[in-house]
Amino acid sequence: MARKLPKKDVVIIGLGWTGSLLAHELTDAGLDVVAIERGPWRDTSTDFSPTQDPDELRYGIRLDLFLRPAQETFTLRHNTGQNALPIRWPGAFIVGNGVGGAGVHWNGHTWRFLESDFTLKTRLTERYGAAAMPADMQVEDWGVTYSDLEPFYDKFEYISGTSGRAGNIKGQIQPGGNPFEGPRSRGYPLPPLKDTAPTALFAKTANEMGYHAFPRPAGNASEAYVNPLGIAMGPCTYCGFCERFGCGNYSKASPQANVLPVLMRKSNFSVRTESEVLHINKDASGKRATGVTFVDTSGEEWEQPADIVLVCAYGLHNVRMMLLSGIGTPYDPQSGEGTVGRNYAYQSAGAAGLLFEGKRFNPFVGTGSLGQCIDDFNGDNFDHAGLGFFGGASITTSNYHGRPIASSANRAPGTPAWGAAWKKQVSSTYQNASAVAGQGSVYSYRDKYLDLDPVYKDRYGRPLLRMTFDWHDNEKKMTRYIAQKCAEIGKAMGAKHVTPRSIPEHFNVVPYQSTHNTGGAIMGDNPKRSAVNRYLQSWDVHNVFVVGASAFPQNAGYNPTGTVGALALWAAEAIRTQYLKNPGPLVQA
Amino acid sequence: MAGHKTDPMISRRALLASTAAAALVGSTQAKARFLSGEVPWAPGAATPPEPALPGGWIYFTPDEARAVEAIVERLIPADELSPSGKDAGCAVFIDRQLAGPYGGAERLYMKPPFVAGTAPEFGPQSPLSPAQQYRVALKSLDAYCRSNFGGKGFAELAPEERDKVLAAMEKGEPKFDGFGSRPFFNLVLQNTMEGFFADPIYGGNRDMVGWKLIGFPGARYDYRDFIDHVTEPYTLPPVSLQGRAGWNPGR
Numbered sequence: 090m091a092r093k094l095p096k097k098d099v100v101i102i103g104l105g106w107t108g109s110l111l112a113h114e115l116t117d118a119g120l121d122v123v124a125i126e127r128g129p130w131r132d133t134s135t136d137f138s139p140t141q142d143p144d145e146l147r148y149g150i151r152l153d154l155f156l157r158p159a160q161e162t163f164t165l166r167h168n169t170g171q172n173a174l175p176i177r178w179p180g181a182f183i184v185g186n187g188v189g190g191a192g193v194h195w196n197g198h199t200w201r202f203l204e205s206d207f208t209l210k211t212r213l214t215e216r217y218g219a220a221a222m223p224a225d226m227q228v229e230d231w232g233v234t235y236s237d238l239e240p241f242y243d244k245f246e247y248i249s250g251t252s253g254r255a256g257n258i259k260g261q262i263q264p265g266g267n268p269f270e271g272p273r274s275r276g277y278p279l280p281p282l283k284d285t286a287p288t289a290l291f292a293k294t295a296n297e298m299g300y301h302a303f304p305r306p307a308g309n310a311s312e313a314y315v316n317p318l319g320i321a322m323g324p325c326t327y328c329g330f331c332e333r334f335g336c337g338n339y340s341k342a343s344p345q346a347n348v349l350p351v352l353m354r355k356s357n358f359s360v361r362t363e364s365e366v367l368h369i370n371k372d373a374s375g376k377r378a379t380g381v382t383f384v385d386t387s388g389e390e391w392e393q394p395a396d397i398v399l400v401c402a403y404g405l406h407n408v409r410m411m412l413l414s415g416i417g418t419p420y421d422p423q424s425g426e427g428t429v430g431r432n433y434a435y436q437s438a439g440a441a442g443l444l445f446e447g448k449r450f451n452p453f454v455g456t457g458s459l460g461q462c463i464d465d466f467n468g469d470n471f472d473h474a475g476l477g478f479f480g481g482a483s484i485t486t487s488n489y490h491g492r493p494i495a496s497s498a499n500r501a502p503g504t505p506a507w508g509a510a511w512k513k514q515v516s517s518t519y520q521n522a523s524a525v526a527g528q529g530s531v532y533s534y535r536d537k538y539l540d541l542d543p544v545y546k547d548r549y550g551r552p553l554l555r556m557t558f559d560w561h562d563n564e565k566k567m568t569r570y571i572a573q574k575c576a577e578i579g580k581a582m583g584a585k586h587v588t589p590r591s592i593p594e595h596f597n598v599v600p601y602q603s604t605h606n607t608g609g610a611i612m613g614d615n616p617k618r619s620a621v622n623r624y625l626q627s628w629d630v631h632n633v634f635v636v637g638a639s640a641f642p643q644n645a646g647y648n649p650t651g652t653v654g655a656l657a658l659w660a661a662e663a664i665r666t667q668y669l670k671n672p673g674p675l676v677q678a
Numbered sequence: 679m680a681g682h683k684t685d686p687m688i689s690r691r692a693l694l695a696s697t698a699a700a701a702l703v704g705s706t707q708a709k710a711r712f713l714s715g716e717v718p719w720a721p722g723a724a725t726p727p728e729p730a731l732p733g734g735w736i737y738f739t740p741d742e743a744r745a746v747e748a749i750v751e752r753l754i755p756a757d758e759l760s761p762s763g764k765d766a767g768c769a770v771f772i773d774r775q776l777a778g779p780y781g782g783a784e785r786l787y788m789k790p791p792f793v794a795g796t797a798p799e800f801g802p803q804s805p806l807s808p809a810q811q812y813r814v815a816l817k818s819l820d821a822y823c824r825s826n827f828g829g830k831g832f833a834e835l836a837p838e839e840r841d842k843v844l845a846a847m848e849k850g851e852p853k854f855d856g857f858g859s860r861p862f863f864n865l866v867l868q869n870t871m872e873g874f875f876a877d878p879i880y881g882g883n884r885d886m887v888g889w890k891l892i893g894f895p896g897a898r899y900d901y902r903d904f905i906d907h908v909t910e911p912y913t914l915p916p917v918s919l920q921g922r923a924g925w926n927p928g929r
């Protein structure tokens with residue numbers, strides 16, 4: 090029997106990016122908030138200090154800060170006819186665990202999605218006709234628009250200290266910024282990061298080719314900065330131990346650097362660490378949550394009653410939590426009914442590997458988000474008529490690290506991976522390798538979804554989340570097109586070897602691709618096709634809000650967290666200004 | 679792992695190594711905590727790396743160690759550019775890794791059922807831990823060499839013969855019992871590169887030879903004074919988490 094704790098106004102499942110933003114907002118509104126976090130307490134001085142942080146083996150390869158599969162993992166099958174297998178060691182994506190969540194060890198690319206991304210179904214239908222879309226494609230409008238979210242994008246960028254150059258301020262196109270972005274109310278809080286040789290070369294070449302290069306918006310502080318909460322960030326030192334690592338300089342946007350120093354000091358906030366929420370509890374009606382049950386490290390179970398339950402456990406874990414708790418109806422790909430698990434999507438890469446000759450890039454000078462991009466082939470920024478696919482990618486040359494274990498795998502095509510011949514070229518490869526890479530959209534399909542695995546269990550005997558996912562033709566064609574564009578730019582940059590790469594026949598869990606898992610508890614204005622409404626409130630249990638990339642109806646050609654942060658702040662505003670006054674569904678089904 | 683060890687001293691040391699690791703994990707990984715009203719901080723709460731233990735082989739038997747040294751010496755041979763993988767300490771590195779949480783698959787999902795013969799897209803599905811994979815595959819490698827090279831073990835082969843065997847393993851040609859020759863080759867190659875390029879604190883990359891080979895400055899953390907002329911040679915010598923060799927006489 091779980092022991093019962095005193096009731097709180099709000100219980101938050103997971104203290105990562107979304108959990109800490111919501112905790113800050115709701116404690117400001119005077120609510121008593123407790124967060125329950127599966128992993129350990131972590132902070133800059135104790136866990137990411139510059140004297141222990143630059144350790145590639147520990148953090149970059151053995152993934153010290155990440156969720157360990159022994160604790161929890163996922164299973165995968167490519168289609169409903171297969172038996173899923175567990176991901177025994179993470180490859181394609183690596184999820185967070187511990188205070189700060191994946192916000193500790195992300196790169197920091199802080200994007201806004203395009204205006205047209207939010208009304209994708211309407212946009213594609215109007216521009217190309219419903220008949221042009223593959224029959225099994227399930228793209229949706231979001232139920233919110235870019236202009237709804239703009240103030241919250243702005244707020245997230247100012248809290249987290251984004252470095253960048255605006256491309257569109259209140260409709261005025263700005264030189265050197267992204268001309269395709271939606272209008273923003275003001276510029277970024279910090280100027281762009283400095284370039285390194287490959288990123289500068291990309292920008293110059295892309296502009297000469299008639300594209301529109303701009304610095305990638307970066308959650309790495311280009312200068313010292315004090316955010317609106319009064320928390321100071323130090324300037325990024327281009328240390329090159331960024332993604333997969335914590336930041337020892339208070340320079341990387343993260344809950345630790347931007348929210349926790351204020352949040353932790355509030356008397357109406359508390360966090361329980363190394364405490365894993367097992368499920369959300371409901372009352373007899375099934376329409377109201379009463380709180381959560383969690384287990385601590387001694388194996389003891391506790392019940393935390395609360396008036397509001399915020400699911401902030403990361404997209405995939407949000408969906409699992411809903412399924413384990415019986416919140417909403419599980420999606421059935423046969424009938425197309427049910428919503429929880431529906432529209433799982435991911436990120437797709439079309440790219441060109443580049444190998445130059447006679448350069449000295451010194452790639453170890455790098456930063457999580459350092460890069461120059463073009464958006465000319467993203468989303469619906471270009472005409473898809475006759476191309477045979479929809480979607481696109483932001484295209485970038487990055488310089489985020491030159492860590493030697495990972496870099497030892499860079500080779501010219503056809504050269505050996507070991508022995509004297511390998512060694513002869515490894516130092517020159519180290520100094521000459523770069524890439525032009527597309528971060529591509531993945532649209533949603535009827536047969537790609539999330540549910541609970543019937544065979545494999547976690548350490549508490551609960552079913553793992555099962556992913557039924559594989560690449561569709563639309564994304565294969567799109568990434569081939571993008572890879573071609575990347576290769577053209579790479580050739581114009583003067584690379585000696587240019588190797589285009591697009592997504593393979595089948596999704597492969599082994600090589601790292603991206604921790605941008607989206608969907609499964611999508612937002613929308615139709616409770617038959619979405620699990621949460623436009624305020625991320627469960628259609629079925631009104632005091633449960635499910636916050637994260639799980640709400641994306643499909644994925645765009647960008648990293649998710651700018652939009653995830655904006656959605657968290659948007660939901661917080663709805664709770665503060667609407668829900669507290671009148672607890673109940675904020676949208677009538 | 680248990681059951682293969684015959685030398686009681688070696689297994690005692692392996693036990694000591696693993697309990698040392700467990701104690702450290704226990705002390706740094708705090709138990710469930712309730713935190714409120716302040717940013718928690720306590721002196722000594724940092725989580726420093728665990729340096730490789732000094733001394734002889736911890737996980738490998740002497741025969742296994744010889745074979746692994748003979749492998750890493752060919753994967754990264756000595757030449758005018760750098761010492762060999764063996765002299766850089768790659769075999770020591772692998773030994774220490776296998777004796778610790780990595781070798782014991784502590785972080786891996788190891789629950790059954792283990793399905794054999796699955797497509798590579800689903801990732802490794804072996805019931806063996808990395809330490810067990812080495813033990814099993816090195817036994818097969820020994821048997822393969824003895825039957826194909828007049829009774830000689832891998833470590834006794836000439837360098838060119840060793841290269842031939844490794845190239846065959848890379849293609850998965852030799853049939854190994856229990857753990858395939860190709861996955862084993864990939865595992866050793868990965869671990870050798872790790873040993874050659876990881877911080878020297880873990881037993882390999884001795885004197886930072888791997889970093890010197892490619893021009894990586896190591897555990898430096900600030901390039902603000904360099905980024906404006908980033909394509910010039912970086913002239914400061916590499917440092918490791920424990921500083922430079924000269925700072926630690928006797929190491």
Ligand SMILES: Cc1cc2nc3c(=O)[nH]c(=O)nc-3n(C[C@H](O)[C@H](O)[C@H](O)COP(=O)(O)OP(=O)(O)OC[C@H]3O[C@@H](n4cnc5c(N)ncnc54)[C@H](O)[C@@H]3O)c2cc1C
Nearest residue numbers: 103105106107127186187190191196197198366402648650
């Ligand atoms: C290597 C890497 C690089 C990335 N780079 C970028 C980038 O450049 N740009 C970008 O936009 N995004 C990037 N991301 C993704 C980004 O980190 C996530 O989108 C973001 O952290 C999501 O925020 P969240 O609050 O949804 O989840 P998280 O920040 O992961 O927080 C979720 C928290 O919930 C906890 N939790 C889960 N289940 C439970 C449970 N049952 N009980 C208690 N607690 C639980 C977890 O331990 C975790 O702390 C990257 C991710 C990785 C791993």
Ligand code: SF4
Nearest residue numbers: 325326328331336341
């Ligand atoms: S690159 Fe910059 S932001 Fe990233 S960890 Fe290093 S100092 Fe921090």
